[in-house]
Amino acid sequence: MIDFALKTLPFLWEGLTVTLYVSAMVVALSLVAGVLMGIGFTYGPRWLRFLLRVYSDILRGTPLLVLIFSVYYLMPFAGVNLNPLPAAVIALSAFKTAHVGEIVRGALQSIAAGQTDAAKAIGLTFAQRLAYVILPQGLRRFLPPWVNSVTEAVKGSSLVSLVGIVDLMLASQQVIGRTYEPMPVYVLAAFMYFLINYSLSVASRRLEARYAYIRE
Amino acid sequence: MSDALVQIRGLRKSFGTTHVLDGVDIDITKGEAVVVIGPSGSGKTTLLRCINLLETYDDGSIKVDGVEVGYDGPPGGRRRPRGESELAKIRADIGMVFQLFNLFPHLTALENVMLGLVKVRGLAKAEAKSRAEHWLNRVGLGDKLSSLPNQLSGGQQQRVGIARAVAMEPKILLLDEITSALDPELVGEVLSAVQQLARDGMTMIVVTHEMTFARDVGSRVVFMDAAKIVVDGAPRDVLSNPSHERLKTFLARIEMKHH
Numbered sequence: 116m117i118d119f120a121l122k123t124l125p126f127l128w129e130g131l132t133v134t135l136y137v138s139a140m141v142v143a144l145s146l147v148a149g150v151l152m153g154i155g156f157t158y159g160p161r162w163l164r165f166l167l168r169v170y171s172d173i174l175r176g177t178p179l180l181v182l183i184f185s186v187y188y189l190m191p192f193a194g195v196n197l198n199p200l201p202a203a204v205i206a207l208s209a210f211k212t213a214h215v216g217e218i219v220r221g222a223l224q225s226i227a228a229g230q231t232d233a234a235k236a237i238g239l240t241f242a243q244r245l246a247y248v249i250l251p252q253g254l255r256r257f258l259p260p261w262v263n264s265v266t267e268a269v270k271g272s273s274l275v276s277l278v279g280i281v282d283l284m285l286a287s288q289q290v291i292g293r294t295y296e297p298m299p300v301y302v303l304a305a306f307m308y309f310l311i312n313y314s315l316s317v318a319s320r321r322l323e324a325r326y327a328y329i330r331e
Numbered sequence: 332m333s334d335a336l337v338q339i340r341g342l343r344k345s346f347g348t349t350h351v352l353d354g355v356d357i358d359i360t361k362g363e364a365v366v367v368i369g370p371s372g373s374g375k376t377t378l379l380r381c382i383n384l385l386e387t388y389d390d391g392s393i394k395v396d397g398v399e400v401g402y403d404g405p406p407g408g409r410r411r412p413r414g415e416s417e418l419a420k421i422r423a424d425i426g427m428v429f430q431l432f433n434l435f436p437h438l439t440a441l442e443n444v445m446l447g448l449v450k451v452r453g454l455a456k457a458e459a460k461s462r463a464e465h466w467l468n469r470v471g472l473g474d475k476l477s478s479l480p481n482q483l484s485g486g487q488q489q490r491v492g493i494a495r496a497v498a499m500e501p502k503i504l505l506l507d508e509i510t511s512a513l514d515p516e517l518v519g520e521v522l523s524a525v526q527q528l529a530r531d532g533m534t535m536i537v538v539t540h541e542m543t544f545a546r547d548v549g550s551r552v553v554f555m556d557a558a559k560i561v562v563d564g565a566p567r568d569v570l571s572n573p574s575h576e577r578l579k580t581f582l583a584r585i586e587m588k589h590h
Contacts, residue, residue, distance in 0.1 A: 179359025232385050233433035237499060238446035241415050247446060251437050 119299060123290045127300075130286025131307055137272045137282060138311075140204045143267050145211035152212060153219020154245070165217065174213035180274050182206040187278045190198045203275040211268050213306040218260045222253040262319035273308075283307060336361045336503060337382065341391035341406065344377060351377045353558035354386065359503070359536065364529045366537045366549035366566070370581055373555040375538045376389055379505045382536070383425040384418055391549065395425060396502055423451045426496030430508040432488040434480040439493045440467060440478040444498050452499065466494040470524045486517030493524050497533065511540060522547070542585060546572060551589040554578045 152171075155187050174182070186209075187202040197205070226249055233246040276285035287304040292296045342355040344579035351374045359365050367375045380386040382393055384400055393400045400421050402410040413421070418518055434443050439575050448454045453508055454462065455546035467476060472492040480488050487507055497505055506525065510518045522543060529535065545552050552569040554562035556579075562575045573579045 158380075183343045225355075227431075227433075228431060229431055229433035230435065233429060233435070233495075234425075235418075236383060236425070236427040236429075237387060237495065238419045238451040239447070243450050247450060248435055306349055 119296065120123040120303065123300060123303070124154050125291050126286050127283065127303060127307065130281055130283040130304075133286075134269070134283040134308075137200070137204060137207070137275055137280070138265075138269045141207040141211055141268050142271065144204070144208040145215045145268070148208070149215020150219050152216030153223060156216060157223040158241070171216055173215075174210055177210075179210055179271055180277065181209070181273055182210050183278060191302070194243055196222055197279055199275070199278040203278055203280060207268065207271060207275070210271075211264065214264050214267075215261065218264065219253070221260075222257040223249060225256050226252050227289065251301075255323075258319060258323055258326065260272040262315055269311050269315070270296040270308065290325075293300060334488045335359060335394075336396060337536075338391070338394040339378075339382075342378070342381065342388055343390040344381065344386065344388045346361045350558050352381070355391070355558075355561070357553065357560060359534065361534050362532045363550050364533075365533045365546050365551045365553055366539060366545040367553045368539065368581070369555035374558045375555045377429075378509055378555070379536060379538050380506060380509050382425055382503075384413070384424050384442045385427075386483060387412065411557060413587045419451070423447070423499060424502045426499055426501035426504040428489070428496050428504070428506045428509045430491045430512055432480070432485070432512070434488055434495070436480050439452070439479055440472060440483065440494075441476045443480070443491055447495065447499050454537055463494070463498055463553070466498040467491070470494050471520070474539055484517060488522045489513065489517075489521045490524055493521070493528075497528060502534065504533055506535060506539070508538055508540065509587060510544070512528075518543075540585065541542060542570065544581075554581070556581070 133248065152167055183203055183206040186206040187197065187199060190197055190202065225289050230248055231244060232246040239247065271279050272282060273284040276282050277287070279285075281289070282302055291300050294300070310315070337357070337359040339355055339357045341456055342352050343350070344352040353374075355374070355378060357365075360424070365400070367378065369375050377386055381388045382395065384401065388401055390406055392406050398421065399405060402412055403417075404410040434440075435446065438446065441460065441463050445456075445459045446468060448459035449456060450460055452459075464473070464476060465490055467473060472487060472490055472494070475483060475491075477488060478487075480491070483491065509525075510521050513521065518541065522541070525535075525537070525544070526548055529550075535548075538547060539545065549566045551567045552562075552564065553560055554569060554575065556577050562569055562573075562578050569578070570582065
């Protein structure tokens with residue numbers, strides 16, 4: 116078993132780095148876009164909120180696999196040829212952005228209107244109110260559901276194997292193809308996914324404890 | 332009356348078809364403490380919130396120190412609502428204290444007071460800190476500088492709210508029912524902080540149900556009813572010899588509640 120693990124680990128390791136890379140890209144892109152989206156959702160003009168609502172509902176209502184295939188197979192018809200990796204990252208990020216946007220919206224809307232009143236009353240501009248009053252308070256409500264959505268993103272990244280990207284999922288399948296030993300390989304791969312998400316949960320709990328200063 | 336610090340003319344505002352302000356005129360001179368009383372829904376809180384543009388107004392004029400607050404021009408012609416940065420500048424000179432305190436829960440008492448000094452007034456940290464400490468001392472909270480709002484009683488929180496507003500050295504202070512969320516035994520400490528400010532010559536508009544405020548702090552009492560100012564006079568005249576029928580009814584009802 117140990118011998119087997121040592122032989123297959125290098126392949127799985129490479130797959131793991133791809134999984135980590137794709138996940139990290141998706142998490143970073145969707146974080147930036149999702150925060151902007153949540154701000155637009157909460158404070159934007161009516162037409163913007165309408166557009167964001169349409170975007171969010173369509174993206175969240177579409178299976179992730181369909182989104183990945185759409186970007187990869189349909190974009191060429193629009194004259195955009197993408198390699199599998201960027202296509203998958205774009206599809207996953209677009210999907211995740213809708214989720215992060217909703218989480219940010221929820222966090223911002225849960226902050227009492229009086230906070231904005233008080234921040235306005237001392238003469239803070241919109242950007243200052245966000246930076247010093249609203250976002251620091253929203254962070255606490257944002258973190259738990261966001262970490263949850265990050266773990267979803269890590270698991271969802273396994274779908275990129277279906278457009279031929281050798282991530283942890285596809286690497287495992289390739290190893291199985293050569294060794295005909297599905298059980299130990301899948302167990303190893305599952306353990307790796309678990310380790311990623313478990314460390315995320317632990318990190319999240321630490322962060323939450325750090326921002327738990329506001330009791331309600 | 333062009334020497335008025337606040338000059339309000341023909342102020343109108345409606346929410347849908349309800350007129351909440353239906354032609355309000357008032358002048359407030361520097362150093363005055365004007366107490367606004369009236370039944371719920373009479374428009375007094377809305378009037379206050381229009382002065383620092385937490386609510387927009389539809390028609391009429393509000394000038395603070397000669398500047399039209401809501402628009403770039405007087406009523407009549409075409410006028411543009413003020414943009415975000417203009418509003419921020421105008422609001423910085425108008426202090427406000429809220430019924431529910433609205434302290435920033437993630438900041439200590441000291442940081443609550445310092446935020447505007449550093450980010451809006453542009454003071455250096457050290458200077459802002461000493462000014463914030465000064466004002467927190469003045470309201471009797473010199474030993475609570477590093478407390479978070481949830482570690483303070485309601486009365487203490489409201490005094491932080493007062494320090495946060497006055498530390499900005501506003502031209503005028505708006506107080507919106509600042510004791511109505513407090514336990515009765517905590518009203519006194521907030522009241523005396525406000526009294527002190529009034530004695531120091533701070534111009535203020537006080538919306539309240541607390542008649543002690545009107546008697547002890549007010550240099551003038553204004554009675555609002557049905558979106559209009561109906562009585563405006565010295566506290567003694569307005570409260571002790573009410574001549575207006577609706578004011579009499581209102582005062583009688585308030586008295587009953589307190590006995």
